[in-house]
Amino acid sequence: MSYAEGLKYEYWIVMISLIKKGIPYEVLRELTPVEMYTVISVCSALDERDSEELQRQQNLMSQKRG
Numbered sequence: 001m002s003y004a005e006g007l008k009y010e011y012w013i014v015m016i017s018l019i020k021k022g023i024p025y026e027v028l029r030e031l032t033p034v035e036m037y038t039v040i041s042v043c044s045a046l047d048e049r050d051s052e053e054l055q056r057q058q059n060l061m062s063q064k065r066g
Contacts, residue, residue, distance in 0.1 A: 014040050 001009070014036055018028055021043050028036065 018043070 011033070015025075015028055018036070018040060019025055023039070031039065
């Protein structure tokens, strides 16, 4: 895969990921690449925070049972 193909592939991975998050394609088309990567970074951070919170709650429930 050439460098240009790699960039195009990465662009579409980000684009599809954001669409799956519910951001309309029309909105994404208006974003600069820097803005797109900022949005995907924030979404990833929020997902990680949610996952950590869920894990914390599950650990608390396990401690209460055991």
